[in-house]
Amino acid sequence: MNDFTQAQELLRQFKGDAYAFGDGALAHTGALTAPLGKRAGLIRPSHPGSDVIVDAVVASLEGSGVAIVGVLRGVRPNAPREDLFRLSGELQALDLDVIVAIGGGSTIDAAKAAEVLRTLGGTIDDCFGTGEVTAALAATGKTLTPLVAVQTAASSGAHLTKYSNITDLTTGQKKLIVDDAIVPAAAVFQYDVTYTMPASLTADGALDGHSHALEVLYGAVGKPGYARIKTVATEAIRLIVQNLETAIREPTNARARTALGLATDLGGYAIMLGGTNGGHLTSFSLVDVLTHGRACAILNPYYTVFFAPAVEDPLRTVGEIYKKAGLTDANLDRLAGRDLGLAVAEAMLNLSRRVGVPTTLSEVEGFTDAHITRALAAAKNPQLKMKLENMPVPLTADMVDESMGAVLQAAKTGDLSLVKSVH
Structure with a gap:
């Protein structure tokens, strides 16, 4: 058995024949798309090297009898509202019956939301939260056009x-649509297209996947389905911790790139089994100064100490992964509760240091206390309530300032002792 057998099998169980991943996956785009529609609106990236990916997708589509009825430009990082509205209008002008979106998470997120607006009309604010799109589709009798998502970033x-995830650049706040109706009908990810990802983006992406797995794992303790989530999440974390440094040092290392592709895919599986919480919630208020994965990576060690007494089982499992990678020499078997959380948090901070990611908010250019104020206010917004409810010890809006406030002050300064662990 190689290191990837379990990850590959988990993904097959998750997506079955609707997902082509790994070597040669781009060539399967047409076969996945043709049963869904024959007139495709193609959304594409414009970064250097993207033409090779786009050409492979177009050749596969045309070879399967799918016509390209329009080629549209993707979106900027974090899927700004303005780009979403532009994309929705451009899709509206096309005579299409399927959408193929090529790009990273921002472009795929925008494609999902753009099709919602194209079909339902109204405002994007009506869609934020959980299940709002499904409710609107049921009320109107409408259906969304199928989306085929071709991923280009781990x-x-x-x-x-x-x-x-959609961002309002005027307020610097990101909000979220959570709805089964927007899951792409088919997906493609050929991991070797990530060879050209720069080191900073490689770290950001992998740490985003790590955060997906970690936060879902913490939030699942004591709930039905924990065993499955633990299997998926710990495999994702293992692959990232063991391979991230190599992928940064050797960008064309096939083994490391495959590991990160599989791991971040498993992070996607994890967030379909459970929800993210603290790190992601706060990251939504830092979009003007930090990339998403980097924000989560800075925050999660501090949330780890906050949650520690409630998440001992996952902490032991995750801690052992970090110990095997040489990121801590703590005797984890002798630690419990907050002390265990402190040891694992330090190991996570060590990984961030090794891959060039800041470990405190105060290191981030442009960060001010206004970001903490914004984050605490956003945490009380009913449209982000699901993040509070996903925490290992669910918080209510009136608990935010004291509990989360201490976590964010710790993240600002790097002083883990400021965190008040849950009891």
Whole structure:
């Protein structure tokens, strides 16, 4: 058995024949798309090297009898509202019956939301939250056009999930659509297309996948389905911790790139089994100064100490992964509760240091206390309530300032002692 057998089998169980991943996957795009529609609106990236990917997808589509009725430009990082509205209008002008979106998480998220607006009309604010799109489709009798998502970055897992993150650049706040109706009908990810990802994006993407797995794992303790989530999440974390440094050091290392692709896909699987919580919730208020994965990576060690007494089982499992990678020499068997959380948090911070990611908010250019104020206010917004409810010890809006406030002050300064662990 190689290191990837379990990850590959988990993904097959998750997506079956609707997902082509790994070597040669781009050539399967047409076969996956043709049963869904014959007139495709193609959304594509424009970064250097993207023409090779787009050409392979177009050749596969045309070879399967799918016509390209329009080629549209993707979106900027974090899927700004303005780009979403532009994309929705451009899709509206096309005579299409299927959408093929090529890109990273931002473009795929925007494609999901753009099709929602194209079909349902109204405002994007009506869609934020959980299940709003499904409710609107039921009320109107409408259906969404199928989306085929062709992923180009090992990161968010957007090609596999029910999430769409959209950013308001005027307020610096990200909000979320959570709805089974927007899961892509088919997906493709050929992991070797990530060879050209720069080191910073490689780290950001992998740490986003790590955060998906970690936060879902923490939030699942004591709930039905924990065993399955533990299997999926710990495999994702293992592959990232063991391979991230190599992928950064050797960008064309096939083994490391495959590991990160599989791991971030498993992160996508994890967030379909459970929900993210603290790190992701706060990251939504830092979009003007931090990339998403980097924000989550900074925050999660501090949330780990906060949650520690409630998440001992996953902490022991995750801690052993970090110990085998040489990121901690703590005797984890002798630690419990907050002390165990502190040891695992330090190991996570060590990984961030090794891959060039800041470990405190104060290191981030442009960060101010206004970001903490914004994050605490956003945590009380009913449209983000699911993040509070997903925490290992669910918080209510009136608990945010004291509990989360201490976590964010710790993340600002790097002083883990400021965190008040849950009891």
